[in-house]
Amino acid sequence: MKNCIIGLMASAGLLLASAAQASVINFDELDAGGKLASLAKTAPYAGLTWSASWFLGDTTVGGYDNGAHSGNEFVSNGFGVNHLGISSATPFSFSGAWFAAPNTNGSRASWINITAYDSANQLIGSTGNIAISASYALIAANFGNVARLDIARDKGWFVMDDLNVSSGTSVPEPGSMALMGLGVAALAWARRRRQGN
Known part of the structure; x- marks a missing residue:
């Protein structure tokens, strides 16, 4: 027995x-060319649709030497935008991402809040307001069947890297x-x- x-x-x-199928999206196969450039040019990226206010950057951009958690590339929020979206027509699971406030002279975010919604726009859950600083911190979550993530901040700039997502559904493959x-x-x-x- x-x-x-x-x-x-x-x-x-x-x-x-x-x-x-789990994956870590680290943006390192993209090339920001030493500046902040719209991520929309590569959309969809990694099977996800990114709202127009996501910007790709690398650690050579002034004030973003701490921008990448791993490698050299990262994404940042666009000008004056408080809510950024990441979505997919295929449901996915989200387990977290790494966030920091860049070393810029301008306004820097002090907290991040990630909210997940399903394909019917029903709330799945929220991380609540999680404090961030110039050092990268993991904002962990356990959201499944996600169609859209909304990432909000209080003010200023933030950087994000190493987004942890899983594709697939609860239906196993035939093999x-x-x-x-x-x-x-x-x-x-x-x-x-x-x-x-």
Whole structure:
């Protein structure tokens, strides 16, 4: 019985692992060319639609030497925009992103709030206002079935990098279902064989 339970747990783990494909969006395959440039030029990017106020930058831009959490590229909020959106026609899961306030002389954001909505524009959840500083901090979330993220700040500029998303739905791919079916059949066969002895 113990082996049967362990086998079922392993099959379920394989099934869940293959149902979604996690990725970290770090913007490093893009080239900002030493300036802040509209990310809309590359939209959609990484399978997501980015609102027009997202700007791509790199760490050579004056005041943004702390802009990237990893690599050299990052995104920042546009001029005077308080709410920025990230959306997709295909539902995705969002587990967090890294945020900081850049080293600019101008106004800098002191908090970030991420709110998630589903395809019917129903609220999934919100992180609440999370303080940020010149050092990168992870704003974690556990939002599934997301169609749109709204990222708000209190004032000024912020930078974001290493966005953690998972594509896919709760419906497993056919190969995983077949693998799990074979595992269950093998466990049933082994159990019958043991009972016959």
